[in-house]
Amino acid sequence: MRILAIETSCDETGVAIVEARLASGTTKSIKVLANLLISQAELHAQFGGVFPAIARREHAKNIVPLILHALKEAKLSKKLKRSRVLTKKENSVLTKIFYKEPELFEVFKDTLLTLKVPAIDAIAVTSGPGLEPALWVGINTAEALGALWNVPVIPVNHMEGHIATALLVQRVHGRATNQLIRSRKSVKSAVYDLRSTQFPALALLISGGHTELVLMPSKGKYKMLGQTRDDAVGEAFDKVARMLGLAYPGGPEISKLAEKAESAVYVKDANLLIRKLSTPLPRPMLKSGDFDFSFSGLKTSVLYAIKKFETLTDRDKELIAKDFEDSVTEVLVTKTITAGKKYNVKEIILGGGVTANKKIRKVFAEKVAQEMPDTKLFIPNVLLSGDNGLMIGVAGLLRSKPKKHIIANGTLKLAKSVSPTLAELRRNKE
Ligand code: KG4
Numbered sequence: 291m292r293i294l295a296i297e298t299s300c301d302e303t304g305v306a307i308v309e310a311r312l313a314s315g316t317t318k319s320i321k322v323l324a325n326l327l328i329s330q331a332e333l334h335a336q337f338g339g340v341f342p343a344i345a346r347r348e349h350a351k352n353i354v355p356l357i358l359h360a361l362k363e364a365k366l367s368k369k370l371k372r373s374r375v376l377t378k379k380e381n382s383v384l385t386k387i388f389y390k391e392p393e394l395f396e397v398f399k400d401t402l403l404t405l406k407v408p409a410i411d412a413i414a415v416t417s418g419p420g421l422e423p424a425l426w427v428g429i430n431t432a433e434a435l436g437a438l439w440n441v442p443v444i445p446v447n448h449m450e451g452h453i454a455t456a457l458l459v460q461r462v463h464g465r466a467t468n469q470l471i472r473s474r475k476s477v478k479s480a481v482y483d484l485r486s487t488q489f490p491a492l493a494l495l496i497s498g499g500h501t502e503l504v505l506m507p508s509k510g511k512y513k514m515l516g517q518t519r520d521d522a523v524g525e526a527f528d529k530v531a532r533m534l535g536l537a538y539p540g541g542p543e544i545s546k547l548a549e550k551a552e553s554a555v556y557v558k559d560a561n562l563l564i565r566k567l568s569t570p571l572p573r574p575m576l577k578s579g580d581f582d583f584s585f586s587g588l589k590t591s592v593l594y595a596i597k598k599f600e601t602l603t604d605r606d607k608e609l610i611a612k613d614f615e616d617s618v619t620e621v622l623v624t625k626t627i628t629a630g631k632k633y634n635v636k637e638i639i640l641g642g643g644v645t646a647n648k649k650i651r652k653v654f655a656e657k658v659a660q661e662m663p664d665t666k667l668f669i670p671n672v673l674l675s676g677d678n679g680l681m682i683g684v685a686g687l688l689r690s691k692p693k694k695h696i697i698a699n700g701t702l703k704l705a706k707s708v709s710p711t712l713a714e715l716r717r718n719k720e
């Protein structure tokens with residue numbers, strides 16, 4: 291079973307081709323034939339966040355070249371002697387699919403019709419959550435490929451993709467490797483074992499758009515225990531970075547600064563900083579008694595902290611970055627462990643771009659080992675933490691529920707929340 295996977299929910303265009311290796315009917319390992327990514331982060335940096343219209347334009351520009359490249363990598367790209375001519379019916383189906391993207395249709399025809407139908411069994415595509423204009427590019431392309439190659443298209447929840455990443459266990463032997471492609475070069479033949487989850491499990495999903503604590507009582511079942519009431523963790527990292535004059539995406543930048551503050555002189559300087567700020571930054575909702583989060587107030591506290599300085603030195607920035615990162619880490623770890631104990635979970639899974647954060651990874655590993663020694667912790671490989679095509683391929687393989695007409699759903703949920711978010715409350719009032 292081979293799946294071509296497409297991810298376009300935010301600012302990364304990801305395409306992967308994965309081959310499932312089955313044992314007694316279930317997928318036991320996954321061979322990555324291609325896993326390509328083009329990041330738009332630099333383009334969005336000037337706006338300090340992702341600009342949807344630009345994201346859409348860039349996905350539309352990059353998606354077909356990326357698919358062609360992935361097919362080549364996977365050795366599934368065979369040229370036809372003469373380009374295929376679309377039947378009337380095919381033409382009408384594809385025209386409908388691409389009615390808002392005629393340029394993309396032209397590129398599609400110029401390139402994909404020159405190739406033999408590849409040995410691909412299904413296409414997986416992110417259907418949400420994310421930026422809808424961006425999601426549509428991936429969905430339309432997936433549906434067009436599905437029609438052209440006569441294969442089913444599987445919609446994938448992006449967050450389920452992040453969870454799926456933590457199921458990949460890298461093979462130590464062989465040619466397996468974990469490199470994710472940041473350019474158009476790829477790594478050949480990475481092989482991952484697919485481990486099975488021990489239920490009940492708990493997933494903490496932390497990304498640019500989400501902060502969710504999700505209970506997984508059994509396979510494919512989710513119960514939302516809590517989520518952010520305002521900003522997502524990654525969003526808070528990005529906004530605080532902006533306040534400190536750092537580039538987008540802010541997570542890695544804050545992390546670098548915070549690391550500098552972890553030096554021998556830190557304790558002395560931290561005391562100085564605390565004296566300047568009067569108190570350290572708050573640990574929002576740490577003792578709220580539920581599993582919700584809130585990071586907007588923390589961001590405002592950083593703003594007030596910055597205002598207390600006449601001039602903000604690099605050292606001050608490092609210390610603020612560290613206190614911010616410590617605050618976020620403490621809240622995430624404490625709430626996750628409390629939920630883990632309450633529901634007696636056998637494993638804790640972390641997912642989403644923010645799991646690339648070294649401090650968060652380290653403290654989670656320490657605290658789970660100390661406080662829940664019988665619970666296993668799974669954190670995705672740093673190179674697979676952020677959005678990528680492979681995670682959608684793995685989730686698509688596990689779910690395998692094709693759909694005829696896929697609709698982009700910017701607010702697609704894994705499960706209904708226990709307590710409504712502020713945005714939901716406001717919407718209900720209207
Ligand atoms: O999952 P992801 O790639 O995209 C979304 O689905 O949102 O997450 C992106 C987020 C950004 O907000 C970025 O700043 C954050 O992940 N991030 C980090 C780190 N690397 C990326 N946050 C904290 N520390 C990092 N090292």
Ligand code: ZN
Pocket residue numbers: 448452497498642643676677
């Ligand atoms: Zn993501």
